[in-house]
Amino acid sequence: MRSIRLAVRSDGEIIVSAAKSVPVFIIERFVTQKQAWIEAQREKMRTRVRVAPVPSASEYKQYKQVALELVKERVAHFSAIYGFVPKRVSVGNARTRWGSCSRKGALMFSYRIVFLSAELRDYLIVHELCHLKEFNHSAKFWLLVAQTIEDWKVLRKQLRMG
Incomplete structure (x- = not known):
């Protein structure tokens, strides 16, 4: 894995994936730089209409x-x-x-x-x-x-x- 991957789950949790060789400070800087994008994704999740309820x-x-x-x-x-x-x-x-x-x-x-x-x-x-x-x-x-x-x-x- 050469890059750092960032995803925001439907519950707003952030998932960050990176190669073991990527220093933690680089990952932290990346996440900080992507803060506006993260908030935009979280807002999308909050306003998203659920199509179906979770059924029994x-x-x-x-x-x-x-x-x-x-x-x-x-x-x-x-x-x-x-x-x-x-x-x-x-x-x-x-x-x-x-x-x-x-x-x-x-x-x-x-x-x-x-x-x-x-x-x-x-x-x-x-x-x-x-x-x-x-x-x-x-x-x-x-x-x-x-x-x-x-x-x-x-x-x-x-x-x-x-």
Whole structure:
């Protein structure tokens, strides 16, 4: 590791990583220099709207079932339009991403998708479905998405803002 890495967790805690060879005073100076950035990140965390409450085990099971039904229905709808059929569709407890598409053609979505608007859900589903054809974020990929989700840029921005 040549550089010092700095991250701010959602609870505001600072995580600093550096090679053992980096002197402590250098790390401390780095953190001091990044104080404004750290405070800006903490403010983002404070004002960020939580999309989903932390569910109990039984609630999680219910959310997951509802999410799976919603997702499967919309995947079938958009698969008919695009002609792309995933090998498998599942719902899990992914914390860092809304959905994913494997190279083997499996689509996975976070159960938290149930807390989103229908528009955002459709955007996510189409996004992952289009990866079956274009496994990247190239211009071709976004043209595919735009075939059914014209305002994908706005929706993408909404998701990223939390």
